[in-house]
Amino acid sequence: MALNLKQELSSPGGLVKLLIKYNTILIFVLLVVFSAIISDVFFTSVNLSNLLKQVSGIGIISIGMLIVILTGGIDLSVGSMVALLAVTFAILVNSVILPVAIIATIVIGFALGSVAGYLVAFQKMAPFIATLALMTVARGLAFIYAKGSPITFNTAGGEFMSNFANNSFLGIPNIAIVFFLIVIIAMVVLRYNVFGRLIIAMGSNEDASRLSGIKVNKYKFLVYAISGSLAAVAAVIVASRTNLGSPNMGMAWELDAIAAVVIGGASLNGGKGTVINTLMGVLILGLIGNILNLLNVPSYPQQVVKGAIIIFAVLLQRFEGK
Amino acid sequence: MQNSNSEYRVEMTGISKSFGVVSVLENVNLKVRPGEIHALLGENGAGKSTLVKILSGVHQKDSGKVLLDGKEITPKNTHDGQVLGISVVYQELSLVNDLSVAENIYLHKLGASKFWMNWKELINDAQELIQSLGFDIDPKAIVRDLSIVQKQVVEIAKALSEDTKVLILDEPTTVFDPTDIQKLFNNLFRLKKEGISIIYISHHLEEIFKIADSITVLKDGVDTGSMPTSEIDTDGVIRLMIGRELKDLYPERTATIGSEPIFEVRNLSGKYNLVHDVSFSVRPGEVLGIAGLGGSGRTETAKLIFGEFAKKSGELILNGEKINTKSPVQAVGHQIGFVSEDRKEEGVFLPLSIRKNISVTSFDPISDKFGFINTDVEYENVQSLIKKLNIKTPSSEVDVKNLSGGNQQKVALAKWLSIDSEVILIDEPTRGVDVGAKVEIYNLINEVAEKGVGIIVISSDMPEIMGIADRILVMHEGTIYGELSKEEFSEENILRYSIGEPLKVTV
Known part of the structure; x- marks a missing residue:
């Protein structure tokens, strides 16, 4: 990495190229500077800690979304999965010991993701359709199991999780630490692991992958299962933050996750995208919301601004590679 | 052509082009007469495709002059090129897979003229055009279902569907077998008789010597020479292309072959x-x-x-x-x-x-x-x-x-x-x-x-x-x-x- 950077800097026009290549980081830095200038509350630890807590849930599912998008697929079910799995976790935490509840939720997430993976990889269903169907199924199941209303944690295990989710370690919210750990693992896997290499290869050219003897179906299956597992982790975190599991959680989160991945420069055709840029995408989206809140902009105009910034970010990426 | 007395149909002089810091063409000349098959040769990356893309309007030259029938032209995009009568059959097929053969051939006309399409006329015209090329392809067939050879034929038909003065073929025969190649050549000879100038890019030197009237060779973005085909032989062309002698294209087989099948x-x-x-x-x-x-x-x-x-x-x-x-x-x-x-x-x-x-x-x-x-x-x-x-x-x-x-x-x-x-x-x-x-x-x-x-x-x-x-x-x-x-x-x-x-x- 360091070597690459040096090489790129020393090539003609290197600095400009670098800035374009890492434009999401640039946008992020600009937004931070801008936020710091217009609001004196922005750089307080309370605000930053809130910001990190807010983005962690969506951040975690965005990493799953990135992995799916890298293969050229998409996972629309993650938002509803968060709701279903948050309800599941709330039920479990009230009935079994905490470690079992956490592990069982993640296993169920893996299983739900596997359904999408099976439909896409082995039944050749279009990812958009398969996960769209699962999206409504998961949301429906969440309401059924929760009987329409949120399920509050009422055990010691639940209390422990609630404390964990709302506390910090060395000033960083615990749930943000979980998010960052997942980011680091994903970075390492995508860069140094065969799994990462192969899903990027598949996304950039599925025919060539198959003809190189890659088990294309296995990896397709796995990315959705991983996305489901990450939705489970996100569900545990968001449920713990609010001390309850509600079927209304994760509403439209799949769209925020897709937006974060796309702002991060990933191609919906697959094969292109990095974890660090997706992280920037998540933080950019979070920052926009945060600064608009600090400026007391009501929520409807916020949506307009958010959309406009997504368009701007993606337009900027068109300079890349030119 | 009628309003000029230029000897050449196409006259490209002193063409230079670079992409970023990479110089692709330097001071290149290409002159093609009416009714001539002109071969453009060179190794991959020598700049052949870029040169014809400048002529057809895909790329814009950095310097130099392009004359068509003695008049300077500066096509800004492929549409300009087509209007001027410059048609290209690219190495990479550029057909729309989900449309029919007839629609592909007349794609540039669809939507341009009238609100309603005359399907019957379209299909008849396409049929005639393909038949005139000596091939038999259903104009109503969807391009996706065609073989790669048939797609190439459609591509050529598409290039000829307009009043073409200059036809550029970039590696047209790579997918063809010998009988189809012969058919293609017959068509080229016919078009040549009609006064169309043909610029032919190929790596197959045997083909070039069969059909081309003259040759321009590019090497690393510089033209190393233009001459009538009769004045040069294969070895000479290869020397110009790669700048060294090529004793034998096919190496001596040195492997010892086992007796039992693997x-x-x-x-x-x-x-x-x-x-x-x-x-x-x-x-x-x-x-x-x-x-x-x-x-x-x-x-x-x-x-x-x-x-x-x-x-x-x-x-x-x-x-x-x-x-x-x-x-x-x-x-x-x-x-x-x-x-x-x-x-x-x-x-x-x-x-x-x-x-x-x-x-x-x-x-x-x-x-x-x-x-x-x-x-x-x-x-x-x-x-x-x-x-x-x-x-x-x-x-x-x-x-x-x-x-x-x-x-x-x-x-x-x-x-x-x-x-x-x-x-x-x-x-x-x-x-x-x-x-x-x-x-x-x-x-x-x-x-x-x-x-x-x-x-x-x-x-x-x-x-x-x-x-x-x-x-x-x-x-x-x-x-x-x-x-x-x-x-x-x-x-x-x-x-x-x-x-x-x-x-x-x-x-």
Whole structure:
């Protein structure tokens, strides 16, 4: 990495190229500077800690979304999965010991993701359709199991999780630490692991992958299962933050996750995208919301601004590679 | 033409063009008379495509002058070019897969003239145009369902659908078999008589000498000469193209061929294609050629062996043991490699680096049990392959899309050399590859054979297959019609078997 950077800097026009290549980081830095200038509350630890807590849930599912998008697929079910799995976790935490509840939720997430993976990889269903169907199924199941209303944690295990989710370690919210750990693992896997290499290869050219003897179906299956597992982790975190599991959680989160991945420069055709840029995408989206809140902009105009910034970010990426 | 007295139809003088810091063309001249077939030659990356793209309006020149019938033109896009009467058939097909043949041919007119389309007229016109080219394709057929040869014909028909003054053909025959090539040539001669200027880009020097009136050679973005075809021979052209003598295109075969077959195919038939009862064997160190016309089932046979297509029946025997290849995964597991004829779609990963392309087949030896890659070993392996194959690149981190066709093909091959393949199937080893890289690829095939690998080469290029194979099987209508030993190699014999005729008996 360091070597690459040096090489790129020393090539003609290197600095400009670098800035374009890492434009999401640039946008992020600009937004931070801008936020710091217009609001004196922005750089307080309370605000930053809130910001990190807010983005962690969506951040975690965005990493799953990135992995799916890298293969050229998409996972629309993650938002509803968060709701279903948050309800599941709330039920479990009230009935079994905490470690079992956490592990069982993640296993169920893996299983739900596997359904999408099976439909896409082995039944050749279009990812958009398969996960769209699962999206409504998961949301429906969440309401059924929760009987329409949120399920509050009422055990010691639940209390422990609630404390964990709302506390910090060395000033960083615990749930943000979980998010960052997942980011680091994903970075390492995508860069140094065969799994990462192969899903990027598949996304950039599925025919060539198959003809190189890659088990294309296995990896397709796995990315959705991983996305489901990450939705489970996100569900545990968001449920713990609010001390309850509600079927209304994760509403439209799949769209925020897709937006974060796309702002991060990933191609919906697959094969292109990095974890660090997706992280920037998540933080950019979070920052926009945060600064608009600090400026007391009501929520409807916020949506307009958010959309406009997504368009701007993606337009900027068109300079890349030119 | 009528309003000028210029000797030349096209006159490009002092053309220079660079992309960023890379200078592609420097002070290049190209002059083409009306009713002339003018060959544009040069290795891949010499700037031929860029030059014609400047003429047709895809690219804009940095400096120089372009005259059409003595008048300066500056086409800003391909539409401008078309209006001026400059039509191009590109190397990469540019058809819309989901539309019909007729719609594709008249795509530029659809929507331009009237609100409603006259389907009947459209289809009739398309039918006439295709028939005038001597081919038979249903104008209502959807392009997706056509063979690659038919697509190329549609592409040519599309180029001729307007009043064309200059027709540019970029490697038009790479997908054609000899009979189709002859048809294409007849058409070119007809168009030439009609006064159309034809700029013909090809790597096939035999073709050039058959049809071209004059030649312009480019080397590294500079034109090294223009002359009538009659004043130069193949060796002379090659000298101009690569700047050195090319004693022998096809290397001496040095591999010692084993006695027992390494790989055998018995009664192979496809479930969903025309391939039936194909049987043959290949010995270690042997280069087995498979010839035949387009559509005779050569590629399908290779893909059946490789597990890409479903088999109906048949046995594969590797090193005396029966193997099963239900998928490419299994084939690769048995150390069988396959290099596709369709490099860009099936061979390489264009947006990925050379390193990532090459290691995609060979993670097992360089990763631990959790799949973490030892990148130092990976770099070393890739570096040594880049060196061995003489892939021209500043580093292993360059994206494959930025390499020339020849170097891309080497990357596609490298993938199978990085693992110890026992059998390698190579479909069209040098399609769209320049002369210099061709020789390197032939040498490479030779070297790999020396290691005792069984190599099966499919090729439409007859001199090539005769030059590199030890034995040639000729396919006709889905099965092997005949086998030629080295003494029997000739274009005529291959062609006879290809069309299902016996060889002439010589007493």
